[in-house]
Amino acid sequence: MNTDKETNNTPRRLHNKTKQLLNKYGIVFVLIGICILLTILTPSFLTTRNLTNVIRQVSIIGILAIGVTFAIITTGIDLSSGSVLALVGVVVGQPIGFIMPILFSVFIGLALGSLLGSINGVLHAYGKIPAFIATLGMMTVARGFALFYTAGRPIGNLKETFTFIGGGSLLGIAIPIWVYASVGFISWVLLSKARFGRHVFAIGGNMQAARMCGINIEHVLVKVYAYAGLLSAISGILLAARTAAGNPTYGLAYELDAIASTVIGGTSLAGGIGSIPLCVVGALIIGVINNGMDLLGVNPYWQQIVKGFIIVLAVLLDSQKQGKKQ
Numbered sequence: 001m002n003t004d005k006e007t008n009n010t011p012r013r014l015h016n017k018t019k020q021l022l023n024k025y026g027i028v029f030v031l032i033g034i035c036i037l038l039t040i041l042t043p044s045f046l047t048t049r050n051l052t053n054v055i056r057q058v059s060i061i062g063i064l065a066i067g068v069t070f071a072i073i074t075t076g077i078d079l080s081s082g083s084v085l086a087l088v089g090v091v092v093g094q095p096i097g098f099i100m101p102i103l104f105s106v107f108i109g110l111a112l113g114s115l116l117g118s119i120n121g122v123l124h125a126y127g128k129i130p131a132f133i134a135t136l137g138m139m140t141v142a143r144g145f146a147l148f149y150t151a152g153r154p155i156g157n158l159k160e161t162f163t164f165i166g167g168g169s170l171l172g173i174a175i176p177i178w179v180y181a182s183v184g185f186i187s188w189v190l191l192s193k194a195r196f197g198r199h200v201f202a203i204g205g206n207m208q209a210a211r212m213c214g215i216n217i218e219h220v221l222v223k224v225y226a227y228a229g230l231l232s233a234i235s236g237i238l239l240a241a242r243t244a245a246g247n248p249t250y251g252l253a254y255e256l257d258a259i260a261s262t263v264i265g266g267t268s269l270a271g272g273i274g275s276i277p278l279c280v281v282g283a284l285i286i287g288v289i290n291n292g293m294d295l296l297g298v299n300p301y302w303q304q305i306v307k308g309f310i311i312v313l314a315v316l317l318d319s320q321k322q323g324k325k326q
Contacts, residue, residue: 027266027278031285038292045295052174056242058287059180060085062280063235064254065261066187067117067228069279072262073191073204074224075271076131080120081232081258082251083142088113088236090146093155093246102162110233116142117229121222135225139255146248154247158240166242176238183231188276190227200224204271260307261286263314286310 038045064081071078092109116138123134168175191197199220202210211217235254240246265282267274286307293303 027264027281027285031281031288034285034288034292038288038295042292042295045292050291050295052177054287054291055180055284056174056176057291058283059176060235060239060242061254061257061261061286062180062283063183063231063238064258065265065279065283066183066276067231068255068258069262069265069267069274069276070187070191070200070224071131071228072259072267072269073200073271073274074221075204075207076124076221076224077135077259078117078120078225078228079132079135079255080116080138080142081228081235082254083139083146084113084116084229084232085236085239085251085254086248087116087142087146087149088233089240089250090150090155090246090248092237093158093240102159106237109237110230113229113231113233113236114226115229117232118222118226120229121225124225125218125221131225143248150246150248152248154245154249156245158244158246163241163244166238166240166244176242179234179238183234184276184280187231191274191276196220196223201272201274204273206272256311257286257307260311260314264310269315 035046044050064085067081068078088109091112092105120131120135120138123129123137124131127134165175170178191200199210199215202213202215203217203220207217236251239250243250261283262274262279263269263282264285265275265278265280267279289306289310290303293306298306
């Protein structure tokens with residue numbers, strides 16, 4: 001009798017395990033499927049040079065997306081990442097050509113990004129301003145400062161020792177890819193292995209319960225947004241180094257790509273759910289789709305439309321998952 005029951009339950013168990021696997025890692029299969037399709041449609045896609053270029057380009061948005069992931073897990077958002085990227089890029093670019101040593105100017109850029117992120121966190125956590133509004137204000141202010149600082153003009157003639165950060169390679173792998181991998185690993189440790197990460201998930205899961213457990217919610221939120229600002233600064237430095245210029249118009253709509261990468265990677269807009277590895281996969285999907293459409297000669301305007309549909313679809317799927325849980 002027991003044998004018959006186990007036999008009858010085997011297909012059901014297999015179905016449940018398959019469903020769980022698809023729910024958790026389905027986005028990985030989507031990425032693989034897109035890569036296979038593009039390989040069939042354009043032979044130039046699956047080349048070492050092209051794939052390296054994709055990952056190098058993705059690294060900028062991907063690092064922003066990791067910072068946004070932390071914010072969204074706490075039920076927040078960060079709309080200022082693209083503007084912070086631009087401001088840090090011009091601030092770092094200006095001293096390099098004239099006054100400050102490279103390492104010091106990079107440090108200034110990282111500190112500036114962290115400061116701006118901390119201001120977002122303070123406004124949200126202590127000022128009780130919704131994260132959407134606080135970071136929207138910072139988006140406008142940071143962009144305005146970038147334009148004011150440069151009088152609306154790009155800063156060029158950056159030193160080769162700085163541009164090596166964005167265009168050089170180490171052991172045959174581009175520096176931005178090394179930076180992206182390092183940021184991803186450190187962020188994964190912070191979110192999945194450290195007490196800080198447990199606090200972040202607790203706040204996103206149930207803020208009142210987290211407070212009752214003794215978590216200093218305000219302190220954690222300031223750290224979250226400071227970290228997001230730091231990652232925006234890293235992206236700004238990489239982009240300025242890669243293009244050998246600081247430009248106040250850099251990063252326009254980058255925050256939307258970062259949010260899209262995060263949501264596509266399975267981070268729930270309802271908070272409490274998120275993963276750094278899947279966020280990386282989400283960013284790769286955005287990058288691969290952009291690259292594939294470029295190779296296929298798709299009109300840039302249509303690329304924006306396709307990207308918009310992807311974002312809406314990702315949010316719709318997230319809403320359906322939340323509805324099923326409730």
